[in-house]
Amino acid sequence: MTEKKLESLTEAQWAEVRKRRGEFLQLGLSTERSDRPRVERGITGMYRKMGLDTPSFLWHDSPAAGAVHAAMATNDKTLGEEAIREKVAEIAGAGVAEIASEEAAKTAVARWPNGLPEVVRSTGSLSGWFRGGWVVYWVAFYLICAEIAKVKFKDEHSETLQMWLDTCHGGWWRPHAGIVVCTERPTVVQVEDSPQGDGHIRLHADNGPALAYADGWEVYAVHGVRVPKKAVTAPDTYTVPEIRELANAEVRRIVIERFGTKRYLEEAGSVTIDLDTFGGHPRALVRDNESQQWLIVTDGSTQKVFHLPVPQESKTCSEAHSAIAGFDEALIKLES
């Protein structure tokens, strides 16, 4: 390609970018039933691109149900399905790499606000699955380059992008030899704006599932952190020992908040060992009735208060923090 690199977009173009972004985001967060013919058309196009026959499509109501079927299919080692998934990934990967290498695509549209990756990540990682409408963020990026910035891609790449756009009209899917396990979109998607701003979003629901599917499979998330169902639906039924056992600092923080921090500290029999200020922020070292010590601390930028387990022998906040950092905290010059 010999096109000149675009350095900026006009205000009118930015307005159009934002409008199209909203449309694509709606597609990504859709809770309508999948457009099955369109999804199947896109995937069939990929199979044909690999020189394979049109596959059969097996639809399920959720990724959980689809995963069971996919696991059964994966047990058949004669299918060579790993190779197929690798090839499908190559169709995406190679296409994107080549398109991205076209200088014209490296435009000011790089400021494209894409919230969906956070949604994808917060549901965890499942090998071999393609995320349907949730990958529209990268498809849309290139389509908007073409639509608004008038970037011209090779016909082959444009066709590939259309195939991927077709797959964005459904839920997760997993290709196998001759068979594709497809899943429906969720029936509930609850998100909120992320503190990052600029259009970023994250999963959040404090009164029910953040994601729910027709067959009852659910994902619970609070401010982008995936949590146990009980943390949302019945946080007051936790016990102090259960909270102590929560290994994830964010999940523990959320559960303590929802359980009631005052109640938690009282039921845990917590007493203050030390209270000081570091980096301009107060912090406290407390010991509970199991002799476990916790550093109650914030960081100066997230407005969060964490309860971090620290050594029983720490006598001060400084000793406790140095112990979990692995070095003398006096060396820290900045924090956030």
Added chain:
Amino acid sequence: MTAKTQKSATEAFEVVLQSAQSATNLDVRDARCLKVGDIVRQGDVYFHIVPESFPHGAARADRQLAVGTTQGSRHIAEPPAEVFEGTTLPNVCDRGTFLGPFFRTAPGEDMQVSHPEHAFTLFGDGQCVQVTHQTDMITRQRTAD
């Protein structure tokens, strides 16, 4: 009990909470003037300014500085930083400290470590950084968030 620890645990928590809610600042933390040996904390991740000669491993394609798929693990060394496998703990660290990647920026170039929630940190002009992680004293693993 000293005067400062006469507060109950709930009172002490309230003091921390008030500060968290009122004294937060999302301005970029400018680490460009820091010298070798200085450390920046971004949540549960620590950035050690190390000399240019500090040992490191092979280049990594992944710019994420903490392992995981959660929001909390999204400490990203943005371009033009180059990210490498970490091989060596800074000598100020206790044995057993969790080692993260190494990254550096080119002479004359600035780069940021971004995060979905924490204030970004700005490095520049050839600074080299070794990442370490906080330890969870119950699981004895890297703090997970």
